Each structure stands twice: as structure tokens, then as C-alpha cells.
Amino acid sequence: MKTGKTALVLLACLMMGAVLLVAGCTTTSDVTPSANAEKSITVFTAGSLKGAFTEMAAAYEDEHPGTTVVLNIDGTQALRTQVEQGARGDVFASANTKHMDALMAGGFMENDTVSGFLENRVTIALPVSNPGDIHGLADLSTPGEKVLIGTPEVPVGGYARQVLEKMAADPEYGENYTEAVMANIISEETNVNNIIAKLLIGEADAGFTYTSDVVTPAYADQLTTIPIPDEYNVVAHYPIGVLKESTDPETAEDFIAFVRSGPGGEILRTYGFEPL
Incomplete structure (x- = not known):
């Protein structure tokens, strides 16, 4: 009887070893990855x-x-x-x-x-309420206006400065135009979304942004724009x-x-x- 039990134990061990051997021979290449793997x-x-x-x-x-x-x-x-x-x-x-x-x-x-x-192109964005009573590009140089611009390093800020340079070269605005507008800058922002945010909460009268910022569905009913003519504008x-x-x-x-x-x-x- 004891011999029979011993044989059963040996048989069980052999079967377990076979299972482990098969498992050990299975490689990752045998596993098909999910088509929707994350x-x-x-x-x-x-x-x-x-x-x-x-x-x-x-x-x-x-x-x-x-x-x-x-x-x-x-x-x-x-x-x-x-x-x-x-x-x-x-x-x-x-x-x-x-x-x-x-x-x-x-x-x-x-x-x-x-x-x-x-x-994309640059534009002048302002709240629909127009608190600064701005109706044209010349109004940006009126003392007391609160204007936002990007820093020189951020693309929208660099583009805005190019626009100002072009306008200052036109006698209609005069060589002092850029200086007058920059005197009204109350903040230089590190990205265009900061400019939009400050316009929306009424911290400024106008800001240099992209055309896309004004027509985007989220702000279309809160912001309006003063377009910049092609001769002064910059294509981004x-x-x-x-x-x-x-x-x-x-x-x-x-x-x-x-x-x-x-x-x-x-x-x-x-x-x-x-x-x-």
C-alpha cells in the first residue's frame, strides 16, 4: 500500500514538472498583443x-x-x-x-x-463692451488706454511688434506711434491665452492677439476685433x-x-x- 502511495506522489510530481516545462518554454513572442493596447x-x-x-x-x-x-x-x-x-x-x-x-x-x-x-494673423481684440472706446488702430496710442501685448520672446508678442514697426513707418500713424502704443501697455504676457483671460475679466481695453483667438467658439460672443490691414499685418x-x-x-x-x-x-x- 505504501508503494502505491509513493507511485501516485511521483506521478503527480512528473505531471507538475511537465506543466512548468511547457510554461517555461512559452515566450512573449507567442502572446498576441491586443489590437487596442493602451x-x-x-x-x-x-x-x-x-x-x-x-x-x-x-x-x-x-x-x-x-x-x-x-x-x-x-x-x-x-x-x-x-x-x-x-x-x-x-x-x-x-x-x-x-x-x-x-x-x-x-x-x-x-x-x-x-x-x-x-x-494665422494678428488682430486687436477687445471686450464687446469696449470699455476703452477704441474704434480704430490710431486709438491704441491715445493716452490712458490699457493695452496688452506678448513678451518679445513669445510669438504673438514678436508679431505684434512687427505690426507696430510697419505702422510707424506709415505717415498716417507717424514715427512716434509705436512709442505711444507701448506707453499704454499695462502688461506683457508670456502666452496669448493670458491676454485673452485678462480681456475677458476686464483688466484691459485691448490686446494684440491672433485672429483665431477672437473667432474661436468659446469667445466669439465675448470679444470683438479691430482688423489689421494686410499692409501692416504679419502672417504667422x-x-x-x-x-x-x-x-x-x-x-x-x-x-x-x-x-x-x-x-x-x-x-x-x-x-x-x-x-x-
Whole structure:
């Protein structure tokens, strides 16, 4: 009887060993990954793209179940600094070519993926209540007006200064126009969203923003604009590309392709941009 029990124990051990051996021979290549495996990409997004890219990210996620698009939104100059200091991301969408060119020269971009994808223009935004009684570009130089502008480093601030230089060169406004307008600047902001926010709460009478900021659905009934004629205006060129340190360049490129697609272009137009 004892011998029988011993045989049963040995048989059980042999069967367990066989199971372990089979399990040990199974490799990760034998496991088929899920078609909806979760993944995530981070898109460094210029502040003026906030509304459009928030909708763009949601639309892309709807078409790609299991993929999350994380937006890192700030002024382009701040985003560039983050990348140069080691921040990781997958896509960089810039509000000008200057900062993108610097990232490409510094080896932070997959340069062959970078190209322009939309255009924008500068405008003067003001609350619909028009507290400063501003009705034309000349009024920006009237003493006492409260005007907002971006810092020289942020794209919208650089573009605004180019506009002022062009206007000052026209006798209609005079060489002192820029100085007079700058005397009315109450704050220089590090991204265009700060300018919009201060206009909405009544901290200023007017601000240099993008056309897209005024026509975006979120603010269309709260802000109005004084257009800047083409002869003074500046066309803002926005490039986009894959960051060198991307952990998922394939998905990053696919997202960029979606931005450039028909549905992506419609989203951009809704927010006042001119897709290329």
C-alpha cells in the first residue's frame, strides 16, 4: 500500500514538472498583443492652439481607441525651453518658425518630419463692451488706454511688434506711434491665452492677439476685433513635427497626419486658422 502511495506522489510530481516545462518554454513572442493596447503621446502645443488641439485630440482618440493624447499647452518659447532642458514629448506644434528652427538646429526634432501646417494673423481684440472706446488702430496710442501685448520672446508678442514697426513707418500713424502704443501697455504676457483671460475679466481695453483667438467658439460672443490691414499685418506660420526623444514616433506621425487630414483641417478652420 505504501508503494502505491509513493507511485501516485511521483506521478503527480512528473505531471507538475511537465506543466512548468511547457510554461517555461512559452515566450512573449507567442502572446498576441491586443489590437487596442493602451498607449499615449504628448503633444507640446502652442497656447494659441489650445481650443483647436483640445478638440483635435478628442477626435483622434475617438478614431483610435486605446490611445490617449496628452496636451502640454504653453507659450512656444516656454515649450522650447522645456524641451531643451530635457522634457520628453512626442509632437511639437509651434506658433512660429523661429523656435522650431532652434529646436531643429539643436538636434531635438526629427527634422524630416517638420513642416508648416497652418497660418494665422494678428488682430486687436477687445471686450464687446469696449470699455476703452477704441474704434480704430490710431486709438491704441491715445493716452490712458490699457493695452496688452506678448513678451518679445513669445510669438504673438514678436508679431505684434512687427505690426507696430510697419505702422510707424506709415505717415498716417507717424514715427512716434509705436512709442505711444507701448506707453499704454499695462502688461506683457508670456502666452496669448493670458491676454485673452485678462480681456475677458476686464483688466484691459485691448490686446494684440491672433485672429483665431477672437473667432474661436468659446469667445466669439465675448470679444470683438479691430482688423489689421494686410499692409501692416504679419502672417504667422505654424510648423509641426516629431520630437527626437519620442517613445512612439509612429503614433506621433499618425497624429500629425490626422491634423493635416480633411477632418483635422475642418477643426482648424472652426477655430479661425488657415490650414495649409
